[in-house]
Amino acid sequence: MDRELEDLINGIGPRLRHIRQERGLTLEALATATGLSVSTLSRLESGKRRPTLDLLIPLARTHRLALDHLIGAPPTGDPRAHLTPHRTAPRTRNASVIVPLTTYPARLQAFKQILGPTPGPHDLVAHPGHAWFYVLSGTVRLRLGPTERLLSPGDTADFDTTEPHWFGPATPTPAEVLHLYGPHGDRPRHPPTNDQPPP
Template sequence: MEAKHDHDHPHEEPVDARVRRRLRELRSERGLTLQQVAERANIDVSTLSRLEAGRRRLALDHVPALAGALGVSTDDLLTTAPTQDPRVRERPRRFDGMTMWPLTRQGPAGGLHAFKVLVSARRRQPPERLGVHEGYEWIYVLDGRLRLVLGESDLTIEAGEAVEFSTWTPHWFGAVDGPVEALCIFGPQGERLHLHG
């Protein structure tokens, strides 16, 4: 009897490749580092790194430990994940003269989340005390003129311009002379500040 080869079923992913891919997907979905999964699975982090990269063969005794470390069943690690609907269907959030439409899901994306933002023409005066928090922000103005107060600087950002800055610098943004549409990327701390004050 002839042994089955992977090329007999060219569309079928080999089990070890599927497990490696699922391992990366599940770890990323849960926002876990290699170190965290390795500690939970009680294996060396360099071993886990080589397993994910395909530089080390997957042993069957690794599967239950890795599944447990990720909080899934062994079947979840061995089978292909169902294709998810890629559309983001989060509701817009309104706060302090801004409406923000989430463009990313609230899962891990390196901790970053993208929003389409509509800044009301009424949001023109910064508070007496400007916000400061850990991280970086990125803003691209689609339409209108954005007022960005950044430390001692008071800047007007025109449509088609982008800014990025450390959020350890006191900052605030609003409208110059009419509504502003922008795309923004915030870290978790910036998201809390801009959505909840």
């Protein structure tokens, strides 16, 4: 084992103790939350028990930390997010481009959507979920049930998507919005592909 890897492994125990104490947790409370025994946690923190995935994963879940952050692993690879836009077909009700801005799984996800002008009429849609977006540029027309609103840069929309709705640019100029989707199924839907229109 090389020295760098050995130092990393030896540092995991003290790091786990620091994280637990920083959160104000006793060994007993952490044992209850993770399903690990107090003695196992104590031996992990003191370096007497080798950290393995079956021990670290419950700790990562309980502390809500990515595994590499939990153990203090050095950064690897290219930290830049390589963005892959998804373009909807012009025939859809809201021809647009979706750009994922985050790549980390199971966390809050951010998407930029460029809304292209489309000819009316625009059918209202409804589906399970919740929508939240922030207008970056342009003017967005939001139809929500019987009401209609114009949103300018800096305005936000926050609504239940079971209510019939439609949104798009209010002028011939494209509009840009920022979407935030949660990790537990509370997003309107997945980013659209070429044959899947946005909400």
